[in-house]
Amino acid sequence: MTPRLVWFRSDLRTHDNTALAEAAARGPVIAVFLRCLGQWQQHGHGANKLDFWARGVAALRDDLAGLNIPLLHRDIGHFGAAPQALLAIAREHAAEALHVNAEYPLDERRRDQQVAAAFDEAGLAFHAHRDAVAFDPGELLTGQGDYYSVFTPFAKAWHRQVDAERLALRETPAPQARLAIESDPLPALPSLVDTPIDGRHWPAGQGPAADRLERFLRYRGKHYHQQRDFPAVRGTSELSPYLALGMISHRQCLQAVMSENGGQLADGDAGLSAWVSELIWREFYQHIVVGFPRVCRHRAFQQHTEALAWRDDDAGFAAWCEGRTGYPLVDAAMRQLVQTGWMHNRLRMVTAMFLTKHLLIDWRRGERFFLRHLVDGEFAANNGGWQWAASTGTDAAPYFRIFNPTTQSTRFDPQADFITEFVPELSNLATKKRHAPVGDLLDSAAYPAPIVDHKAARARALDAFKTLKN
Numbered sequence: 001m002t003p004r005l006v007w008f009r010s011d012l013r014t015h016d017n018t019a020l021a022e023a024a025a026r027g028p029v030i031a032v033f034l035r036c037l038g039q040w041q042q043h044g045h046g047a048n049k050l051d052f053w054a055r056g057v058a059a060l061r062d063d064l065a066g067l068n069i070p071l072l073h074r075d076i077g078h079f080g081a082a083p084q085a086l087l088a089i090a091r092e093h094a095a096e097a098l099h100v101n102a103e104y105p106l107d108e109r110r111r112d113q114q115v116a117a118a119f120d121e122a123g124l125a126f127h128a129h130r131d132a133v134a135f136d137p138g139e140l141l142t143g144q145g146d147y148y149s150v151f152t153p154f155a156k157a158w159h160r161q162v163d164a165e166r167l168a169l170r171e172t173p174a175p176q177a178r179l180a181i182e183s184d185p186l187p188a189l190p191s192l193v194d195t196p197i198d199g200r201h202w203p204a205g206q207g208p209a210a211d212r213l214e215r216f217l218r219y220r221g222k223h224y225h226q227q228r229d230f231p232a233v234r235g236t237s238e239l240s241p242y243l244a245l246g247m248i249s250h251r252q253c254l255q256a257v258m259s260e261n262g263g264q265l266a267d268g269d270a271g272l273s274a275w276v277s278e279l280i281w282r283e284f285y286q287h288i289v290v291g292f293p294r295v296c297r298h299r300a301f302q303q304h305t306e307a308l309a310w311r312d313d314d315a316g317f318a319a320w321c322e323g324r325t326g327y328p329l330v331d332a333a334m335r336q337l338v339q340t341g342w343m344h345n346r347l348r349m350v351t352a353m354f355l356t357k358h359l360l361i362d363w364r365r366g367e368r369f370f371l372r373h374l375v376d377g378e379f380a381a382n383n384g385g386w387q388w389a390a391s392t393g394t395d396a397a398p399y400f401r402i403f404n405p406t407t408q409s410t411r412f413d414p415q416a417d418f419i420t421e422f423v424p425e426l427s428n429l430a431t432k433k434r435h436a437p438v439g440d441l442l443d444s445a446a447y448p449a450p451i452v453d454h455k456a457a458r459a460r461a462l463d464a465f466k467t468l469k470n
Contacts, residue, residue, distance in 0.1 A: 001027040002096045008033050011101045011131060011246035012056040013206040014063045016169045018131040019099040024173035030093055031064050031071040033057050034085060038077040046372035048341035051196035052204055054189050056245050059205030061183055067175045073184040079111040083118035090124055101131035104286045105379050106296035133283045134166045137290035147291025151395045155280050159266045167251050197341045202241055202375050209242035213253060217260050224271035231344040232417035240376035250279050285380035288394055295383055298364055300392040308468050310362040319451050320355050321369055326450035328434060329409035330354050332422035341375035350408050352389035357402045358457040360464060363390035399465035402458050409435040
């Protein structure tokens with residue numbers, strides 16, 4: 001039988017992989033990975049994500065070896081070289097078809113269209129499979145036939161229409177007969193501008209992903225709704241890096257929830273159903289990038305907000321990036337991001353809202369900084385979260401909703417445990433003083449005074465949005 005190619009991208013697993021399962025059911029498989037380092041850096045991915053990606057490919061290579069599937073690795077730099085690189089592999093190994101799992105941001109969709117056209121012209125088949133979402137973008141529409149622009153009705157439609165087939169796990173292929181093809185050696189990442197974090201923080205591969213899912217559901221899942229907002233508590237799943245690169249699938253997560261929750265997703269245990277909602281948010285943003293492709297072009301979802309008068313404040317932006325705004329919770333969160341490549345979800349909202357509302361700095365600058373540092377950097381979710389905080393996106397926070405960082409601190413880090421972990425210069429202060437040190441305490445702790453007054457900043461942001469509204 002003639003072989004089929006499976007092109008792995010952000011789906012680095014052999015378990016529950018639609019493209020791999022479909023290809024293996026029809027003949028022997030040759031796996032392919034194209035490293036597009038120039039394109040990924042152009043898209044803003046930093047050293048942490050690129051290192052995690054590389055380690056994920058190495059783990060995938062080992063998993064494929066157990067199935068006797070060789071992995072061919074090519075460096076192509078940019079997406080435009082993908083059609084010819086894949087055609088060359090197909091011709092060299094007399095492959096009759098190429099299978100991929102669909103990706104949805106604009107550049108990725110254009111790349112796949114070009115690859116499909118090249119294979120069609122060469123008389124070869126190209127198969128794109130739905131894998132990262134339960135519904136293809138465009139399947140769930142409003143009563144007027146439009147893409148949903150608000151999450152809650154989207155989630156209701158998702159729950160109403162999802163069925164067993166959409167959540168069924170794809171069969172892991174059995175080991176195939178050995179091919180006379182050896183896997184390629186995996187080249188090391190070249191030197192990057194930033195040094196990636198210690199990889200032990202985020203072990204790559206489907207095995208570590210499955211372990212994290214099991215531990216989360218066993219120990220923390222049923223408390224998720226109570227603990228997820230407290231950064232000093234390990235209350236979240238910490239699966240976002242693995243979901244972003246497909247080392248685990250949304251189906252595996254949802255099936256595991258149903259096993260723990262009596263077959264329920266929307267009902268049953270409050271903690272588990274709240275976590276399911278977060279998984280649906282991820283899918284919602286994948287639909288948004290297809291239905292509203294302007295968000296892939298650095299444009300605001302709420303088009304009228306393009307006229308907002310953002311401030312040019314390089315000094316303020318640098319203070320935010322470096323964790324020295326004088327607001328301890330904001331600074332602790334930004335230091336967590338830079339030191340660990342990850343940030344607690346509640347704090348992503350707090351820091352994003354601080355940049356866009358307190359400093360009135362364009363959300364796109366923060367979006368780029370996050371993507372540069374996040375190990376779980378994924379365009380749709382990162383863009384959607386930033387635009388929500390900036391009141392420019394879907395389900396946008398009302399422009400008058402402006403988190404008070406000190407109130408957020410006392411509410412969600414009451415003992416200042418998280419603050420002192422990442423802002424240790426405040427550890428000698430009394431607990432209550434760590435949330436907003438003033439006067440002589442700032443000098444004794446060598447900590448900066450707030451770079452902006454909350455009330456004044458709030459009034460400035462309200463004025464800017466009111467002017468825009470009028």
